[in-house]
Amino acid sequence: MGDGVTDGRFHLNRRRLLAGGAVAVAAGATLSHSGIAQSAVPAEAVDRAVEPFHGWHQAGVATSPQAHALFIAVDLEPQPHRGPQETLAAVLRLWTSDAERLTQGTPALADTEPELAQRPARLTVTVGVGPRLFDRIGLGNRRPQAVADPPAFATDRLEPQWCGGDLLLQICADDPITVAHTSRVLLKNVRGMTRQRWRQKGFRQAAGSGAHSMRNLMGQVDGTANIVDEAGFDRHVWDDGDDQPWFAGGTTLVLRRIRAEMDTWDELDRTSKELSVGRRFDSGAPLTGSREDDVPDFDAAEGGIPVIPPNAHIALARPHSDDERFLRRPYNYDDAPPAGRITDSGLIFAAYQRDPAVQFTPVQRRLAAADALNEWITTIGSATFAILPGVEPGGYLGQTLLS
């Protein structure tokens, strides 16, 4: 820039500017909900809609899935004058401060693009801690037993660039600009203390589309028969603190990156696709029903042949006991393909539960062994995170772990 342009002729009163923005947003912020998934918000309110930040649980789990998600894993960087536990506390305090403002439509402290904060669009910021971090910060004895990577599955083809991570930032909103600005603020404020390991960007149907379950890019209705009520969340999702009292109100996320082998999938006829999934593609109904929420009849047969094949995806993925239920909150991905391929897309499969070893893992073991879909899907990434308990005003995320 030329000289003379920084002489301050247009000193705005920053404090006033930010306060004004906050008031405008608060006036427009009429939509919120508490803990249970809801249907899509009226779309004229998309940009001003707010999700609560404080509470017993973090938002972004029971929250009705927003249209856009960004999952970012970072590793802690060694600091010259600070131990890893102090570094972690510093990161979590900063993220708490930023998230409690940004999610409510208020710019972060020292937000350099404050106007981008004024359309929260149901923004949630959800923070998790990877299983190996507990030892690294000298708190191995406080790791909940449930927070452990699932075993290797025969069908996994894990690529290190999509695995692991000390910390997870899950940023969801109905507006992609909100997601971009939030990630920028959260990451730059901890620069030097963290290094990005991977990021995965996902999407569902746009807000206001009125859709219930989403469709994935293979064309399936995805997310039928999910956990929706408070009792179900308490039973299957939220930790009760029995193992580690500090973790009460948290949950364990298993995040899997599942590539869709679209080229071979597209060669399959529709009947074979529906038999491999066990559902119709038009309605999402099970092959034994006519509506998406009809309960599949796995015993139904025609001429001695099961209507839903025993190796159909839903036959193996369904809970074989009530213990095996968990919350699925998946997002599609569609990235630039490597040279010579035309598509690189699939599913960011996010499963939230009390204990993967008794919920996710047995289901995935069955799927790995026999799922008819395995020929067209490949798990290429896997990461596990303790989604920290929620926080009340004045506290910070992870406080019960670190204090």
Place this chain on the structure above:
Amino acid sequence: MGDGVTDGRFHLNRRRLLAGGAVAVAAGATLSHSGIAQSAVPAEAVDRAVEPFHGWHQAGVATSPQAHALFIAVDLEPQPHRGPQETLAAVLRLWTSDAERLTQGTPALADTEPELAQRPARLTVTVGVGPRLFDRIGLGNRRPQAVADPPAFATDRLEPQWCGGDLLLQICADDPITVAHTSRVLLKNVRGMTRQRWRQKGFRQAAGSGAHSMRNLMGQVDGTANIVDEAGFDRHVWDDGDDQPWFAGGTTLVLRRIRAEMDTWDELDRTSKELSVGRRFDSGAPLTGSREDDVPDFDAAEGGIPVIPPNAHIALARPHSDDERFLRRPYNYDDAPPAGRITDSGLIFAAYQRDPAVQFTPVQRRLAAADALNEWITTIGSATFAILPGVEPGGYLGQTLLS
């Protein structure tokens, strides 16, 4: 998959299924417009809204910008039994057939995920041809003079992976699933005849946000004082066929990938930012006005010092004659950063015009020479395309060029 699952118990009547889908969409498709930018659609209709495909011009230029855009450049692949001109014709016929269905909410022929086509969400597919393709197909004499890459600018730092291309697919919709499915269909149907060169994914505010001009990720209101009326489009955007009669109704796109240097930008105080742009960041108003659409007063001075510095972005970017106006239809990008950086974001700057040499280039020359913003933005990609004239039912895109 096991044996026995492809025995056809669930033969759907494909023709009936597709027809049913088309009818449902047609009934829901009440929103369309012809040629002039409009304000955001009511969001409850986001997924069913349809833009017209046929017409004198292609859609996707004058169309009010959708929330999501995917720009894909492909090169033609040499074919054993077919010349490049025939190959091009085959590609353009396929894309026409696919686009005229998908944009109207009807699955493509042999669409393997027909349900993903039923939410057009204002889908537009816009096809362009790169300047070097004319020689390659033996029609160098039919290249419009206007369709030529701009000269190199001093501030360019072009990376080959973001430059050039034989053909452009511009896919825009308010729903990211629609964009993903459309790109999949269009690309797989021409597999073998094309090879992807680059793809750039962009976004603006979500549909239903009620915003007029968008904000870019540097926080600026972007897109003020654009071309909006039919006379302006006829004067500045649409080719009239005087040079090449086949090109009447087309336009020339200059697509620039402009990286934002967010780390240094964020260090700048707000006053300096506003002086470098020439506009306030809160309202988007020029420094001499109070509302976004106030006309900047470049002669205003205080104590002899211009209120808008002569090297401010808007002082140099504004048309110095009426000839220099062109349509801007930019999108933000925010991709995974390279190792060691926290952000890779910026603007996919799309400028549509009759002749870049007299519209885009003189403006960019001024900006390259002196724009105060240059310290914080870097052009890393550039590509030029002849956006083909529109097509009527029964015809195909590029027909006037190839026949």
